[in-house]
Amino acid sequence: MRPPRFSARTEISALKPYNSGLTLEDVAARVTSPRVAKLASNENPHGPNAATIKAMTDAIARPFLYPDPSGRMLTGEIARQTGSPASRVILGDGSEDLLNVLARAILGAGDEVVTLFPSFPLHEDYAIMMGANVTRIGLTPDRTIDMTALLAAVAQPVRLTLFANPMNPAGLWLGPDELEALLAAQHPESLLCLDEAYVEYAAGPDFASGAEHLAKHDKPLLVLRTFSKAYGLAALRIGYAISNSDDVIRSMNLVRTPFNVNAVAQAAALAALTHTDSKEQAVSYTLGERARMAAKLKELGLRVLPSKGNFLFVDCGQPSVEVADRLIDRGVIVKPWKQDGYESFLRVSVGLDWENNQFLEAMARIL
Ligand SMILES: *Cc1c(COP(=O)(O)O)cnc(C)c1O
Numbered sequence: 300m301r302p303p304r305f306s307a308r309t310e311i312s313a314l315k316p317y318n319s320g321l322t323l324e325d326v327a328a329r330v331t332s333p334r335v336a337k338l339a340s341n342e343n344p345h346g347p348n349a350a351t352i353k354a355m356t357d358a359i360a361r362p363f364l365y366p367d368p369s370g371r372m373l374t375g376e377i378a379r380q381t382g383s384p385a386s387r388v389i390l391g392d393g394s395e396d397l398l399n400v401l402a403r404a405i406l407g408a409g410d411e412v413v414t415l416f417p418s419f420p421l422h423e424d425y426a427i428m429m430g431a432n433v434t435r436i437g438l439t440p441d442r443t444i445d446m447t448a449l450l451a452a453v454a455q456p457v458r459l460t461l462f463a464n465p466m467n468p469a470g471l472w473l474g475p476d477e478l479e480a481l482l483a484a485q486h487p488e489s490l491l492c493l494d495e496a497y498v499e500y501a502a503g504p505d506f507a508s509g510a511e512h513l514a515k516h517d518k519p520l521l522v523l524r525t526f527s528k529a530y531g532l533a534a535l536r537i538g539y540a541i542s543n544s545d546d547v548i549r550s551m552n553l554v555r556t557p558f559n560v561n562a563v564a565q566a567a568a569l570a571a572l573t574h575t576d577s578k579e580q581a582v583s584y585t586l587g588e589r590a591r592m593a594a595k596l597k598e599l600g601l602r603v604l605p606s607k608g609n610f611l612f613v614d615c616g617q618p619s620v621e622v623a624d625r626l627i628d629r630g631v632i633v634k635p636w637k638q639d640g641y642e643s644f645l646r647v648s649v650g651l652d653w654e655n656n657q658f659l660e661a662m663a664r665i666l
Contacts, residue, residue: 332630336654354570394538470606499529
């Protein structure tokens with residue numbers, strides 16, 4: 300018997316499956332090198348500290364209880380550290396969950412959404428899922444953020460402007476003055492959402508977080524953060540958002556599933572926020588390795604975009620899918636970019652020194 304056919308909403312048929320990258324298991328059969336460097340998903344290879352692992356172990360001993368549906372302990376700590384009221388903090392099953400919740404809470408057919416390009420695919424996918432129209436603001440010809448186009452776009456009464464700062468995959472970012480210009484240009488009826496998944500790697504005088512503006516900005520603003528990157532908790536799935544608007548948080552709370560963040564993730568995130576020394580060490584290690592990798596890639600004659608993330612966006616000058624395939628044979632997993640116009644770019648995460656060396660040596664041989 301043929302399985303019965305059934306069609307989804309028309310918006311869904313426009314979506315492509317998310318490219319989550321290869322796992323270690325996926326490539327194990329092909330790889331002959333003794334160790335595989337997984338540099339495709341911007342994880343923190345140092346992982347969480349002992350206090351965080353202890354908190355997880357303690358929490359998993361009571362799996363029969365539902366988690367706190369509003370994650371009060373954790374939202375309280377986030378509020379304390381960021382200076383926002385806890386009522387304006389919302390937790391998600393990863394920040395991806397919050398992107399999905401946001402789209403379902405505020406977007407409808409025909410709504411206008413602005414994003415930077417090349418982009419984190421989910422920023423577009425969830426908007427498309429809701430039937431919204433997405434406008435991409437591409438980079439300038441010399442591959443910088445096109446501020447003129449961005450400021451013009453956000454001045455329109457679009458429903459939502461959403462992008463990552465620092466950008467994924469490009470690594471580019473808005474400086475403090477550019478962020479201020481963006482906030483000033485924002486149309487008062489539209490929501491500005493800054494996805495700050497890489498904020499911990501970006502700190503410095505040439506970067507400003509949207510969180511610093513929450514208390515004084517008079518237009519709707521939402522800042523997304525995650526424990527998946529610098530905090531090393533990608534497997535647990537936990538992120539959060541902070542807004543200056545009670546309406547935005549209320550509508551997201553109505554749409555999310557009530558127990559969207561499990562108890563182990565809540566406990567781990569709380570411990571990770573209160574024991575931050577290992578995170579700081581991991582970040583400074585990564586920044587050192589990022590500079591070293593960028594310099595070596597440039598020595599190979601490759602164009603590398605400036606990056607404030609824990610990754611680099613590299614122009615291979617040839618189809619990156621093929622380069623990535625040959626890297627797998629040498630025990631290195633990276634992410635070949637597939638969006639229009641960026642097919643010669645790959646995104647490589649900054650890993651441990653041996654992983655980065657394995658990547659750099661393989662690149663030197665392949666090119
Ligand atoms: C990695 C990443 C996320 C992460 O999401 P989680 O669901 O919290 O793991 C969100 N946004 C961007 C831009 C990312 O690169």
